[in-house]
Amino acid sequence: MTEFHTKAQFWKCALQVNPVDYISYRGADHGMSQEQYNQKLVEVALENNIKVIGLADHGNVDGVDAIRTVMNQQGILVFPGFEIASTEKAHFVCLFPESTTIDQLNRYLGALGLTNPANGVWPSNLSGNDLLQKVEELGGVIYASHCTDDSGVLRQRLVHVWQNPLLKAAQIPGTLDDLKNGEGNAYRRILLNSDPAYRRDLPVGIINAKDVAEPDDLANPKASCLIKMTKPCFASFKLAFQDPQSRVRLNSDVSEKYYSRIERLKITGGYLDGVEIEFSEHLNAVIGGRGTGKSTLLECIRYALGLRPIGKNAQKQHDEIIKENLGNSRARVELVIRSSKMNGKRFIVARRYGESTNVSDEIGSPSTFTPADLLPEIEIYGQNEIYEIAQDKSSQRQLLSRFLESGQQDSEASIHQALQKLAENRQKLIEAQGRVAAIEDEVARLPKLEEQVGQFKSLGLEDKLKVVPLLETEKRLLKRVQAEEGPNLNEAFQTVRDSLPDTTFLSESSLEKLPHAERLRQMKTALDSLRVEAEILLNLWQSKYTTAKEGIDKLAQELTADILREEAVLEETFKGLPSSEGKTGKQIGLEFQALMKEIERIRPKKILIENHKKLTSELQKQRKSILDELSATRANRSAQFARALKRLNKRLAGKLRLEVKAESDKRPIIDFLLGCRMDGVGEARLSWVKDADDFSPVKLAEMIRGGADALRNAKWGLTPTVADALVRLAPDQVLQLEELELPDLINIELNTAHEGQENFRPLDKLSTGQQCTAILHLLLLQNLDPLMMDQPEDNLDNAFIADRIVAELRSAKIARQFIFATHNANIPVFGDAEWIGVFEAADGQAQMPVEAQGAIDVPEVRDKAAVILEGGRAAFNQRKAKYGF
Template identity: 55%
Template sequence: MADQQQSYKKARFFKCALQVNPAGYIQYRGQQQSLSESDYNQRLLNAALEAGIEIIGLADHGSVDGVDSIRTLFNQHGIVVFPGFEIASSEKIHFVCLFDESKSAQELERILGSLRLLDPQDGVRPSRLSAEQLIDEVNQQGGFIFAAHCTNDNGLLKIGQMNHVWQHQDLLAAQIPGSIEDLRGVENDFYRKVFLNKDANYKREREMAAINAADVEAPEKIKEAGASCLIKMTKPCFASFKQAFLDAGSRVRLNSDKPENYASAIERIRFVGGYLDGVDIELSDHLNAVIGGRGTGKSTLLECIRYAFALEPKTQNALKQHKSVIDTNLGKERGIVEITLRSAVLHGRKFTVSRKYGNQPVVVDEQGNVSPYHPTDLLPGIELYGQNEIYEMTRDEHSRNQLIERFLEGEHEQFDADIAKVLAKLKENRESIKRALSQKDDVEAEVERLPKLLDQAKQYQALGIEEKLKIIPKLEKEKQLKARVDEDVTRVKDAIEALKDSLPDTVFLSDSALDGLPHADSFRQQRLVLDALKAGVQQTLVQLEQLALNADTQLAPLKKALLEKQQTEEQNLEKAFKDIPASQGKTGRQIGAEYQTLLKQIEQIRPKQTTLQHRQAQIDELYGQRKKLLLELDQYTSARATSILKSVKRLTRKLEQKVRLTLQPEGNRQAFVDFLSECSLEGVGPKRLAWVLDGDFSPSNLAATIRQGETELAQNFGVTGTVITALTRLPEVKLLELEELQLPDTMAIELNVTHGEREAVFRPIDDLSTGQQCTAVLHLLLLDNQDPLILDQPEDNLDNAFIAERIVAELRRAKLSRQFLFATHNANIPVFGDAEWIGVLSVEDSKGMILSEQQGAIDVPKVQELAADILEGGKSAFNQRREKYGFN
């Protein structure tokens, strides 16, 4: 197979059949091969290609005949061949031994010779070497050895008292026919417990990797599930294959165990212009790590992703840093960031997001069409945190609580919507009460004038003019009645116009609108009904307009006659004024005019007594509605509290004793104090409001008690003097606002600060070190999410022990179903986390770059070398990682 080095830039699972037999193997079964070697090999190749096999291991019994012919044919079709053989130890335990893809048949013959077969001409005969000696020898020869069919005849676990062989540190894999769970109950559950490392007699420091590698003695057998397994490598080669078993938990999978991944992913990032001009990388769907010396551009890469998605930094410092990085590294050359992604929320569709410096992001779909989506519509759950941004968030309780709320699942969001609707209704009710009270005050002021006006009228009556001017209040009453007649006619005319505007418009049911609909005929029939309704109403409108016109016509002469009679009465009044005797220096005309004005005022105010009663009834009705709304609000807030408490408990269980969350619904009483402080209570400062913080009463309860008076306030809340006086002086509008005040929830966050398997010890987040606070938040960020998590050097503010013991373990689990991208200089994350893609940033001619040969997983030699040079860690940490790096 031609070496396609450029395509091997990230680790992925390769499907491997590791016990494939050549044509002559069937003789070991006592059968005759009916196919020629070339026909057998071709059929085997066809079956392998059909099954998606990318690597095979050849394992004839004590023979390497046929290696070269199969290898040549398979390599031509892109399948890598690890040559080898099956061999039995002196205890008759069967093993499969595989070697580098470049090993020649002659070299393999020499290795077979060194394994001291009893009869070199009969590969079925066992070796003189014990199982332990075989394992040592094969490893010394640079090969890989695994226990074949270990639960069947001649298998390592089938032969008793071989636990010392099982525990050999250089035996890294054992073959089983199916899944580990399939072994449940077999031999009293012995096999399953051994593979789960729960049998004390077979306990290993490193768990044994379970593989499926059943004998393929006929071409079609390679298609069976038990014939192959999955090995993660950057490039399919023997060196990477062997290294995979040093981290089998991450890199070795049975076909039945491979998780389906439906998460979103950033697939490619490309730069044109700017500091990272020319960088073009493809990310893994799982764990990705950008490493490099300080100043090489790790933060720049991540901040450019943030820029492309137009994500808002969570803190002011992060915003300032983001702007500086973008201006400096993208702005000078007006560079472009281009990101290709797969969106889970849009069912796996692919899009490209492009953003030039100074412009808005542009989203293009796979067909090259500009999409209406915003980048965050594609990855709504994406999380990106710059350097120190998580640390800054931990310092702010509101930011912490907002973060937690994003991970809460339940009905509380629906209750939030219901609560918002009720609060909107309460606000509308409050405004209505405010207007009604204001209108009542105005009317009350008018009505309160009536006794004084009536008394003044008596003084005029004493002058004997009442009889002469008794027509005045009657004329005023007639004017009010005339205005009411005009209002009624106008109201009918307005209703007619409104009805005209409400007529059906069936354009929305036109033939063109219905074209292609499966039930268009039904809608055409409905259109006929609406058209008939419109025609009928139009006919009625003509009649109604005529009725209104007739009313105007009939009323006109009546109004005219009434006006003439009233004018006559007014003239008679003028004459009557002349007959009024002068008094107190005022002429009869002046006295009459004053009395006339006084009587008009009295007649105008008299109806307002009824209006006042109506206003009070309206206010009573509004307060009745308000009580129902407040009760509804209580019901929703209680239901929300119950729901969110359940959500918090579920989230705490997900955190698996790492972080504990405790919610206190409506627990933030500072908002209560702040409201009262803003009311400018006379003589009442913050210290005199301490009783509010200490209490457990609601704002609406306090408002109700204030309305009851000073005695109730003193009895219920224990306040006295200045505070009581100030509270009872609060205007009604403020009490209404107080009833609507919603107190925020408080969330207690505690971190388990113990290491290992010791009993959990939780400490509140405010009592933790900076590193521990950030660890608590990071545990939340690592919870299930279908969109990527991108972090810039999270280790800067993390406790290193927590990274190694907890964060890395969670990463290894979470990366199976979520994409991560970290910029880091801490070896624990990419090495222990077993990053599928590691990109090494370097600088040349003041430009950042990630060369092709400097990206891939830790099984790429150049990446190993650079990772050892760049990633920080002391001697002890390096020694622990040495084996993973592949160093001696």
Template identity: 55%
Template sequence: MAETAHTSEMTYTKARFIKCALQVNPADYIRYRGQQQTLSEDEYNQQLLEAALEAGVEVIGVADHGSVAAVDRIRGLFSQHGIVVFPGFEIASSEKVHFVCLFDESTATDLIKMHMGALKVDFEQPEVPVYKSAIEIIDYVNNKGGFIYAAHVTNDDGVLKRRMNHVWKHENLRAAQIPGSIGDLKGVEGDFYRQVLLNKNADYRRQRPMAAINAADVCKPEQIKADGTSCLIKMSRPCFASFKQAFSDPESRVRLNSDRPEHYASAIEGIRFVGGYLDEVDIEFSDHLNALIGGRGTGKSTLLECIRFALDLRPFGQSAQKQHDAVIKANLGLERGRVELFVRSAAMHGRHFQIKRRYGDQSVVLDEEGNVSPHQPHDLLPGLDLFGQNEIHEMTRDRSSRNKLMERFLDGEQADYDATIAEVLQRLKENRESIVKALQQREEIEADVERLPKLQDQARQFQALGLDEKLKVIPRLEKERRLNSRGTDEIDRLREAISGLKESLPDTTYLSDAALEGLPHAAVLRRQKAVLDGLVEKAWQAIVQLEESHRESTQGLAPLKQEVEKAIKAEEQKLEAAFKEIPASQGKTGRQIGAEYQALLQRIERIQPKQAMLQSRKAQIDGLYSRRKKLLLELSEASGDRAAVMQKSLKRLNRRLDQKVRLILTSEGDREPLFAFLSACDLEGVGPKRLAWVKDGDFSAVSLAEKIRTGAAALQQTGWGVTPGVAEALCRLPERKLLEMEELLLPDLNEIELNVTHGGQHVQFRPIDDLSTGQQCTAVLHLLLLGNQDPLILDQPEDNLDNAFIAERIVSELRNAKLTRQFIFATHNANIPVFGDAEWIGVLSVEEGKGRILPQQQGAIDLPEIQHLAADILEGGEAAFNQRREKYGFE
């Protein structure tokens, strides 16, 4: 963890939610409840302090009826333990409506008493309503720099219970206390309270929604631990100024305990530099929205590129990579500087890691104990998005990148179908290879079988010379030679089987003593190992016997083979005598005629068995094609199921995008792979233009292959726009190409459309390719802002974004998304850190040629020093922020 925020108790560098109990009463308040206090004041205060510390309360508001006598003793004790005390009082207006009034932590009790006097509080009977109206009390407290909220608004003395809509709608009343969550009020009094608090009741609608807080009376120390007595206020430091500032933006800065989301996201918790341009910069980031600001050239982009460098991420595109390399070399290279990141990883179940990388070296990941981890940075933050200047724009121009981005946000149910499809495609490939091999073998056999009639006719010519009877032993000898060699083949097959059996024996090393050490059921697992070891031992015994039998058979077969071969050769020698008896003919000696006849008969004998082989091969091919049809059906069904799941997921995703962006998915709609495949086939006389019909069609690759097999006429009758010349060329494709074509899986075609209207205008979507650069980036940014456990880091996103879209859409989404995801932006645009209500704003400056972010230059917009720095730096200084006067707190 970076140490910046821990150098001093008075150093605050980021806003966070602070638990505030805003209606704490002193020891003697219990008498208003008709009860007797059994504790002394000091005992009560001490127990109250201990309970507050246990509950994690950091701010309390002391609000007794008509008395401040106990404030200073509580304030003195609590401040020693870092708890800030806002002094104040509770008051009932002339309409008998109760309010709690709080003031700055440094306000003297005499001044608080003077305020009560000015409001005509009867110090003898302080719980009695004063003669001032609710509006007068609200205005007085605001004019005196205090803060007022409506107490227990749903009780009999509450502003809502009394249906005082004019008081509720008063702009200086910023908060209302309710007993639990807003959801708890559902259906109460016809859902009146909930509708009002949600700002949906027309009679009570406010321009700025009322902040709902929990601040139930605390009159016993242990009560401060209850959720209903405290709420969460986001502040950079616990102080009254930041407290009041929070109610200028309650949607971002005010939470009930029940509303605080569990935070499971990853975060870059800190970054530290050793050497280089940013030497000694040490930052602790917020888990939510972080904004780097500063003049041009101060190092905002450098800092983000150093995060990329440490995480070993590649920028999108060659130009961005070149720029990244140059930035890192210029800012880290000379001094061989080092970047250290402190990371919390959601992928690793919230574990903390440190990532270090020195210029010229690779990244090293250290675990919580400081040991080198086997994980890489990508393993820790697999979903992190980081885009430098103009990278989003570059990505919008690349369709495949847009598709990958879009698919990332689908539910992921298609992954199971992807695995099935990949498996079927692999089986189809194996099937294709088997078919191609079988077809080749069939062609070879057919060529031989086709020669058989001619050979047999030649044999009949020899037989006419009376040779058949004399040389009838020749085909028999050839058959014997073939059968004699078969035995060796059979024995060799067994040898291969024995070798495979050896490799298939169980491996029990996975049940070794080391692997079982410490396991609760190791004894049972050891018994399993004993059974398997017994099997292996018996199998080896059998293998040894098989190998011995194989050797014996090989040895026994060898002399028998030699005996047959010797007998065949003896018979062939006898043929020599028979050849001499053959009369000469056509200029050939009897021996030549006999030798030719012998060779002819041998060829006929070798080919004749292939007639049966040919039938067998045809049956094999028919079986392979039958199997292929089944596989193609499986592929079609899996692809169809995947498409259905994707469409359902897309509908859910579009609902999340809330008509800001619309995503359209055409299943298997990208026909470019089929077009590229046919183009690569070098079809005779067919160029790319003559294949344009492929891109316009909606037929599958399988159906095209089937039509090609049926012939050119059938192709032309499909209505696909295939010309005669193209049809003829396609029909000349070899079967191997048609099989490959069937395995082409066309990708989905994804389209992104942006709603280009502003405000409440009628929705108008426009395709991303028809948008301006800024609108294209806005569309992609809407996707990037969708839920993700890992951070989103952007360098000056406003460079390519329309200001209206930033203000109306992006900022509003940021305010919601930052509750469950970390964002780190470098920006010149005030809308992002100000209206986005950044929890951390860091102001980069340059001192003596080095980039600096000093502790006093870090914080949220509720710190006066950050307010003024932001106003000076962000687009035009304070004058440009007049409309943001209230947000900045300018007087």
């Protein structure tokens, strides 16, 4: 059965392995027969996950077949070849396709001018450049072995050979860092292509390929390197050296990267029925003609994750795509996710149309996590969504917020809490001030009521009715005893009873498997004992309370009876009062009684005014404290944000320039004041808000409380009409003004120069393509969760894609997963996508078989990509001719 590989990955390759007799060339002996040697080679190769062997004895190929046979039986690919010296005595290794026979190899040795086959170390009669040309003609790959040693092209300063584009790779003895000092640093600069005298158009591939003279040498990390291929084969191996920066690595270059990725996708039903994909953890590109399913695929992933697009148009388009492609057949999307947030654990996320998303662990057990828990910072952008961000300041601020440090996020949380406290404080303050005003209105009636009492006294009734106010005082005190003091105390004790310890949470079934269960059992015993003792005390108190209440109720009844008797006597007294001004004595008595009752009701409220004023004062102090704390937190947040932007600017040097103006977006103030509907004040009369520098919502509220003169003297340019209108704002509105949060103003500038002198221009002065390019620079910054985009090239400058975006992708994809749907060849080809999926449509159904998945080194994928992205070979060659390339 054919094994399909659908994504490029790094395969470990040992490219200078020698046969059994090679060690005798060094004057040593390992004591193994050929069969023993070859079998040990296989064992060490398998133990070290080596997938490709390059055979490179000095001018000798006799041992090729024996090694190739045992290696192939274990699935290890062998590129046969040999090592050869040029006339300059520089050493090279020549490797050829896996199917090359020994007879062919011997002919190649002759063609390469090795005139004395019996002496493999004898130099060829060809120069280094001639060897490079000849090996190319023979269909092989040649690299400079031991390039920094005595027999190396760099040690011999063969600049003309080094700069020959047919030289694909150079072997170094260790890491590049090993060459940092002394003479080695000069080699290091050459290898990094930064020495002008040795500069190449295409940098050389840097490999480790230490001579393997004994099988155990294969275990040395310096004996192998990593070559990226979809499926190991010589064609893919050779192609890798066309892009060595992406496809050739030393073992020492690879460090473990911890980031999230969508590993697999499967769709059942709908337009994409049967599509199964194993994504690369690096760069993935979905290509295909229009209507073949590229956008649908990305929107299906978004749907499965329960995410919504940013803009209204994008949301509408998303809903239409999902309904059309999943809805009719109730299709299902399944993803396998590896989550960095969950320490690299895998989860299965599945969603069927019309249902909620289900999350399970990798063995299928239901999980309580949501997709947002697993991929909290995943970013998915459909067509034109980047453009929407470029037009919206709040979206830009939201985008930048993901670069904030935890301390800055803490500041945001503190600010949110402070604003909530201010809102709660405002409600209490307005209520307290309202109560004070209402009580003051009532207390203000006392002088008039007392003056009326004086009129009654003038009738000579004071002595006869002096008991009236005393009886009203007794009624008020009796009401407090019965309705407040006793019941309040009883309610407090009931609260204590409701709060007694409940130890059911420490049941034996909960404790039995715990390592320190005995400690918890002892705690349960102590709590149970406390509850019992507390219940005894509470029952004792309840008995005392019941007894006391019965006594109080009896006294209350007696007092009520006393008051009623006194009032009955008053009734008789009222009848004996002289009439006056047409009122009978009884009417006069009742009026006096009602008057004294009202006075007794209002008089205690004098004390309440003071209490409420103290409460109001305390609330105002609390508010000032919250505002002071809020001001400090905002200042800290602004400083942290500025520092974060400074670091961002370093990472974006030469591409973007970011500037923040703290709390400078004053639109919320204008919108708030317009919402207050002040007479004669429209938006034009509020233009001073934008222009004022020494200004904040808190300061404006302070000036409003200071009156119209304070506002006019603030030098903000207010007209008298506006100043008068502001001081008429309700107290609640002035307090709300203090609670307004002003966003920062973010200024984003893009370097529009492709090369040479930098030319930074602000976002609002750029073309649509340039604006989207600026936003994409931010999206490509480090993030542990995937970035998915649908046809980013639609709104991007094509030159910027090639010069900037692709370069960033090649760098960023090492530590982040990207999934792009695209028509632009630059992204999958020059970005060197590890996985390219080619969509085709047939009979109203999207198709992407495994044969149409892989990297550019897969012939079928390469040919389909050329047709879709370039218009085919003929169109590509025609453009090439017209451009004169």
